[in-house]
Amino acid sequence: MEKFVLEGVKDFNLDHIFDCGQCFRWKKEEDGSYTGKAFGKEVNMDFVYDEGSDSEGTLIINGASREDFDNIWKSYLDLDRDYSQIKEELAEDPVMAKAIEKGRGIRILKQDLWETIVSFIISQNNNIPRIKGCIENLAKGFGEDGNLPTPEKLASLTVEDLAPVRLGYRAKYLIETAKQVCENGLPKNMEELQQLCGVGPKVANCISLFGLSDMSSFPVDVWVKRVMNRMYGIPEGNKKEMENFARENFGDYGGIAQQYLFYYIRQIDDEEK
DNA sequence: TCGCAGGTGGTCG
DNA sequence: CGACCACCTGCG
Numbered sequence: 001m002e003k004f005v006l007e008g009v010k011d012f013n014l015d016h017i018f019d020c021g022q023c024f025r026w027k028k029e030e031d032g033s034y035t036g037k038a039f040g041k042e043v044n045m046d047f048v049y050d051e052g053s054d055s056e057g058t059l060i061i062n063g064a065s066r067e068d069f070d071n072i073w074k075s076y077l078d079l080d081r082d083y084s085q086i087k088e089e090l091a092e093d094p095v096m097a098k099a100i101e102k103g104r105g106i107r108i109l110k111q112d113l114w115e116t117i118v119s120f121i122i123s124q125n126n127n128i129p130r131i132k133g134c135i136e137n138l139a140k141g142f143g144e145d146g147n148l149p150t151p152e153k154l155a156s157l158t159v160e161d162l163a164p165v166r167l168g169y170r171a172k173y174l175i176e177t178a179k180q181v182c183e184n185g186l187p188k189n190m191e192e193l194q195q196l197c198g199v200g201p202k203v204a205n206c207i208s209l210f211g212l213s214d215m216s217s218f219p220v221d222v223w224v225k226r227v228m229n230r231m232y233g234i235p236e237g238n239k240k241e242m243e244n245f246a247r248e249n250f251g252d253y254g255g256i257a258q259q260y261l262f263y264y265i266r267q268i269d270d271e272e273k
Numbered sequence: 274t275c276g277c278a279g280g281t282g283g284t285c286g
Numbered sequence: 287c288g289a290c291c292a293c294c295t296g297c298g
Contacts, residue, residue: 125293167295197282200282
């Protein structure tokens, strides 16, 4: 199988990238590599640190040609962005510095917009194993070649058709959103995102961040509420204040900051169990 | 058994 | 507007 190898990759860690809540379709192998699919191509990614380094090393993408790397994976992995610089700025805040230390290899994936929309509608009021299961069921049952069904395909289905996917009440959101996309095209910004059925402020921010690469998007979910209460003393119920805090302190990198915070609190939570 | 999980839409005041 | 509350489903 062909493979693509890239040395000298900085600020990169597969666990951090695939376990910070931004994607649901990558599977960790026993050897620590990850297998998954994006933009119709399935690959296996591995990362080997340079000797003595904990953030710089060599990326190996099994199943990818150089052309695929240039066209897909380079932008998918956000490799053109200088995270060192961003982390340096964010780390002026000592709380953020601590979070960055834990998730230093996080990168914001640039994902397919439609898949991101579908994935995060499914994610609402749901838990991760079930989210992953639903997405797999949807791809297997109604997609082609392992991909999620297109807007046209989804729009042609009924809630009854989707019953085996076990989406619960989200099925009708998905169908309605698919119809809206067929009618109006894909959304281009937060305002258009929130017109979609089943897309409120939280889901819209996730789609904006992971599907539209708007790094200033700051999704506030239960974990962010938890971590911002714990780290910054903001009351858990005060979402407005959290958004203001993010805008003032993280600015254009709110989404990246959110991912460090999210990963951090999830890790802390695991350690406390 | 029942509350809960990466929220949202509908309904009131 | 902001505060509630029902909602599919599966797991502990």
